[in-house]
Amino acid sequence: KPLSFPIVGGPGVQLCISDVLPILAKVLHGHKAEPLHLCHRLDKETTGVMVLARDKEVAHQVQELFRTRQVVKKYWAITVRVPVPSAGVVDIPIVEKEVQGQQQHHKMTLSPSYRMDNGKMVRMRTSRSAHVAVTQYQVLSSTVSSALLELHPVTGVKHQLRVHLSFGLDCPILGDHKYSDWNKLAPQKLSAGTLRKLGLPQSKARHLPLHLHARQLVLPALGSRNEELSLVCRLPRYFVRSLSRLGLELPSQD
Missing domain, CATH: 3.30.2350.10 (Pseudouridine synthase)
Structure with a gap:
């Protein structure tokens, strides 16, 4: 995740990670690819590794791993x-x-x-x-x-x-x-x-x-x-x- 890029939208936010997930999915997996799913979040000013899932059920499983530490x-x-x-x-x-x-x-x-x-x-x-x-x-x-x-x-x-x-x-x-x-x-x-x-x-x-x-x-x-x-x-x-x-x-x- 790049610097100063929020994960989700809000007041005054023109572009966020969740907005580009459908585009990213098509770039990675083809025009008919389903949108990617967020598994966790990082603060706007934090850079680094993020996990996305191609499948909603897998996303829920990974989210549970984060929730249960x-x-x-x-x-x-x-x-x-x-x-x-x-x-x-x-x-x-x-x-x-x-x-x-x-x-x-x-x-x-x-x-x-x-x-x-x-x-x-x-x-x-x-x-x-x-x-x-x-x-x-x-x-x-x-x-x-x-x-x-x-x-x-x-x-x-x-x-x-x-x-x-x-x-x-x-x-x-x-x-x-x-x-x-x-x-x-x-x-x-x-x-x-x-x-x-x-x-x-x-x-x-x-x-x-x-x-x-x-x-x-x-x-x-x-x-x-x-x-x-x-x-x-x-x-x-x-x-x-x-x-x-x-x-x-x-x-x-x-």
Whole structure:
């Protein structure tokens, strides 16, 4: 899936993935091909691998695999700052809240189950509307001020990876202009050193795309296919270019 391409339509959306599925089916399988079916979704600003099905029944089966968390999902992200420790699990519920101020808007945010009190973990009352959210992460490459992470979302809450990285690990994703600051919607502020490496003035930071890529999906055996299916999508050019400029090493791609 390319950048800035929504999956389904809505207000102000001129073109989306679901609109082009009939055309794509004909290109791949001939003029009489039936439309392809969506099996899951990716956020508009996320790039990477997507699963489509030629058959509606198969699409429902794959959707059930996603719903029951049987599909292994791996994402790559470039972050501002480096998480400590370099590998771990973020297990913090997420809830949607309204942000007050000049720019009233809604964001997903953390709703912790525990807090520290005199050195002890104390259980908190969590919002009934909070969703369980669990993310495994590992640093693949890092410098002093940025990192390339592999992320495995165990759950599938809206904007989970962006919220866990920014508010949970204090390492927002490069180009995340929504979750880099809780109080406002504004272009992400980057250090002078990072801007210099990227060849950008701060005034142009608003044009930085979100560096979050759905790298791999692993589907379990299904129907007549008795082996798991691994799908890998190469990184977009802008992502590779940013890795190079920031001095982050690109892992060997299988």
